[in-house]
Amino acid sequence: MNSKTISSRSSSRLSQQLKIVSCIFILVTAIEVINLLTGRMLNQFGNIPRYVPGLIGVVLGPFLHGSFSHYLSNIVPLCVLSFLMLQYGNKRFFAVTLFCIILTGLLVWLFGRSASHIGMSSVIYSYFGFLLLAGFLSRKFSLIAISLLVGFFYGGLIFGVLPARTFVSWEGHLFGFISGLIAARLWAKNVRL
Template identity: 65%
Template sequence: MINPIGRASITKQQIRFVLVIFLVISAIEVINLLTGRIFNQLGIIPRYVPGLRGIVLGPFLHGNLQHYFSNIIPLCIFSYLLLQYGLKRYLQLTVWIMLITGLLVWLFARPATHIGASGVIYGYFGYLVLAGFLSGKFKLMIISVLVAFFYGGLIWGILPSAPFVSWESHLFGFIAGLAGAKLWAKPSP
């Protein structure tokens, strides 16, 4: 059992980790903004071999400030909630979601440059909604219920809605998150 002082230390570390994520993505956004969005060409370009680099780079890039702000807040909130599963699981899941989502977008999405963290966000959303129930742990089940309640409207983002929204990233991210929950959420004995 973790004593309250140990728990406070873990929470501080998790908040610091989320702050680093925020600062890195914000720094990339500022540089991208000041260079006329020159980095956005590094997104996923389906079925174009150089577009494969976007699988890793695309989630760090955004089309405009509105796109950035609509992604950074849920990314930080979901990152903090995912850290309740541990740093190792967070990193494992992030790599899984980026690779699976990116590969599926590259294989099946519309021809366009796909950028933004929303595929990762939808992956985190899918994981957080399902993993708590699969884990059998009360605290994690509460997180699943709260995420489903407060962010359940995200589910509509997996449907085609606007021409400049990569609903494919949303859909494939969500599927990758659900698959990650099925693979790694440990049921209680």
């Protein structure tokens, strides 16, 4: 395989990854705009623990935000960590994302405080947990480098799993982080780069 073919594949892969991240940005932003324009009416679909109709929030809750500043605090790390997650391949990215959204949501529904748990931070913490551990489990230099970079730049996130502020779903952060670690154990090995 010559260098032009490798360069073309790398360029095509990067282009596809940037398209996926752009789609995530557009989807989350579109939902935020609709939610903002409807006076946060969509937030009724948050994850409400031990309330059977609140089960819909297991899947929908992460896409909702309590305020525009809440959305802004999540959108950049979501896009950055999504891009890093895509280094494990598109199929793994979608499998890990779906697994973590559902597992985190169910754990919050079972064990969380009685409140409406919303926001992409639970997914961000899932990606954080996955990326911290997965590189070392993969034993691939480039993925270990990602783990180290994530630990260096986002290591402060770990304090978000503690019950510091009543209006923050630390349960979503904690269970998201745990879900990401579990997903790393399940999907980090045998990565083809």
